[in-house]
Amino acid sequence: MRGAEAPTGHGTAGDGPVIETRGLTKRFGGLVAVDALSFAVPAGEIRGLIGPNGSGKTTTVNVLSGLYRPDAGEIHLCGRRTDGLRPHEITACGVARTFQIPKLFGHMTVMENVLLPALAALDRGVRRPLSEVREHARGLLEFVTLDRMRHAPARELSGGQSMLVQIARALMVDPVRVVLMDEPFAGVHPQIRDVIMEAVLRMNRERGITFLIVSHEMAELKRLCQRLTVMDEGRRIAEGTLEEVANDPVVLEAYLGSGSGRSLAGGR
Amino acid sequence: MARLEVDHVAAGYVEGIDILSDITLSVAPGSITGVIGPNGAGKSTLLRTIFGFLHPRRGSIALDGRPIQALPPWEVKRLGVSYVPQGANIFAQLSVEENLLLGAWVIRRARAQVAEQLERAFAAFPRLAERRRRRATALSGGEAKMLSLAKELVTAPAVLLVDEPSAGLAPRIVEQVYARLRAVREQGVTILLVDQNINKAVDVSDYLYLIERGVVRREGPRVEFADQLRDIVRDSLLGA
Numbered sequence: 001m002r003g004a005e006a007p008t009g010h011g012t013a014g015d016g017p018v019i020e021t022r023g024l025t026k027r028f029g030g031l032v033a034v035d036a037l038s039f040a041v042p043a044g045e046i047r048g049l050i051g052p053n054g055s056g057k058t059t060t061v062n063v064l065s066g067l068y069r070p071d072a073g074e075i076h077l078c079g080r081r082t083d084g085l086r087p088h089e090i091t092a093c094g095v096a097r098t099f100q101i102p103k104l105f106g107h108m109t110v111m112e113n114v115l116l117p118a119l120a121a122l123d124r125g126v127r128r129p130l131s132e133v134r135e136h137a138r139g140l141l142e143f144v145t146l147d148r149m150r151h152a153p154a155r156e157l158s159g160g161q162s163m164l165v166q167i168a169r170a171l172m173v174d175p176v177r178v179v180l181m182d183e184p185f186a187g188v189h190p191q192i193r194d195v196i197m198e199a200v201l202r203m204n205r206e207r208g209i210t211f212l213i214v215s216h217e218m219a220e221l222k223r224l225c226q227r228l229t230v231m232d233e234g235r236r237i238a239e240g241t242l243e244e245v246a247n248d249p250v251v252l253e254a255y256l257g258s259g260s261g262r263s264l265a266g267g268r
Numbered sequence: 269m270a271r272l273e274v275d276h277v278a279a280g281y282v283e284g285i286d287i288l289s290d291i292t293l294s295v296a297p298g299s300i301t302g303v304i305g306p307n308g309a310g311k312s313t314l315l316r317t318i319f320g321f322l323h324p325r326r327g328s329i330a331l332d333g334r335p336i337q338a339l340p341p342w343e344v345k346r347l348g349v350s351y352v353p354q355g356a357n358i359f360a361q362l363s364v365e366e367n368l369l370l371g372a373w374v375i376r377r378a379r380a381q382v383a384e385q386l387e388r389a390f391a392a393f394p395r396l397a398e399r400r401r402r403r404a405t406a407l408s409g410g411e412a413k414m415l416s417l418a419k420e421l422v423t424a425p426a427v428l429l430v431d432e433p434s435a436g437l438a439p440r441i442v443e444q445v446y447a448r449l450r451a452v453r454e455q456g457v458t459i460l461l462v463d464q465n466i467n468k469a470v471d472v473s474d475y476l477y478l479i480e481r482g483v484v485r486r487e488g489p490r491v492e493f494a495d496q497l498r499d500i501v502r503d504s505l506l507g508a
Contacts, residue, residue, distance in 0.1 A: 186307075189284065189285055256467045
């Protein structure tokens with residue numbers, strides 16, 4: 001693809017974390033969905049974020065991407081303090097994301113959906129020749145095996161194909177240094193899972209992009225991730241290689257479900 | 269004979285993708301049978317397939333030896349199977365009593381029976397009796413969950429399919445829900461329970477199945493599972 005420039009140097013070791021939270025907290029009424037969460041992901045890593053249902057993983061991604069404002073704590077993305085910034089401002093820092101239920105504009109074509117980040121960049125005054133932008137988008141669509149579908153309205157795509165469009169669109173953010181993915185494999189056809197994994201591995205290797213991937217699919221995470229962060233009841237309860245976290249008694253207890261319900265304020 | 273028999277069932281929503289690939293399980297009369305497994309294993313799809321929302325692509329499902337895999341949900345319900353989905357499956361704008369009457373829809377012509385079942389429901393769920401004429405919107409989360417359970421019991425089912433009964437509920441309510449399931453079993457109702465809360469499922473079930481990616485990975489009586497819970501979780505995390 002066109003975007004296969006030489007590694008940009010973003011992802012080289014020693015750059016420090018590109019994702020970092022300190023005491024991050026998000027409440028919904030009495031429910032503490034994210035509870036004083038501190039964690040960091042170094043540049044160039046593919047990190048898995050796992051945990052039982054309701055442990056706060058998606059909320060964490062939603063707070064990181066600016067969809068929700070945190071109630072407390074700090075977020076540093078790509079070296080900038082981003083808590084309090086709006087989603088588009090966070091994207092402009094080089095942070096893109098995908099959603100578990102793909103969010104595409106159904107009446108727009110696949111190509112138009114992928115072009116959206118370039119349109120947003122134009123709005124920020126970043127001018128690139130249209131032909132170059134289109135060529136980049138085509139390259140990304142080819143990369144995720146959807147080039148033939150580029151003129152189809154997005155609503156005609158399967159769930160897995162929509163996920164691929166979201167990934168192409170995330171990679172269209174320029175420059176993109178971090179991609180947050182929420183359950184990219186859930187309900188996705190095995191063939192498309194392979195395309196997604198290949199895309200993540202190649203973008204990480206060739207462009208040094210850092211990934212944070214929320215998933216329950218352990219086989220996929222095993223192939224992709226160097227390390228996993230484990231959440232339960234809004235907190236970070238463990239971090240390490242798959243072997244390490246899978247043998248951690250605290251993690252095992254969390255997955256067994258204590259029966260104590262979720263982290264209701266004052267309920268523990 | 270098993271009350272409910274699921275034999276090599278495959279099912280899914282989209283062509284070419286099986287959510288259940290090959291599920292064989294059997295539910296003994298009067299038992300609580302638990303099905304555990306990670307997210308996306310197919311637990312909810314299993315219940316939806318038994319209840320007739322989905323029809324198996326392969327395999328068969330039998331209730332007391334009678335094949336039911338081709339029947340629509342209302343027929344399955346008439347044969348004595350009730351289904352309690354996740355969350356509160358109630359009509360919020362209707363009163364508690366009207367909700368129970370709708371639960372009794374398939375037996376609505378047997379008026380004496382309906383009246384008797386309603387009284388039994390109110391005896392079993394005193395909080396609902398107090399709120400009989402109130403709209404369901406006035407109920408707390410726990411009361412709404414109890415109503416959605418009571419609503420599925422008014423047909424006096426032989427089999428109750430229960431999906432994630434503790435999801436989203438406060439700890440105190442969770443205890444009440446499982447206590448209620450035990451009481452329902454004491455009355456002779458057979459229960460097939462799917463649950464993410466492994467500790468609770470193992471606690472309440474007589475026999476368990478572990479499913480992953482649409483296949484049965486392990487089965488056995490409660491004691492066998494209780495000893496190996498940590499191994500089960502570790503294996504499932506390691507994708508073994």
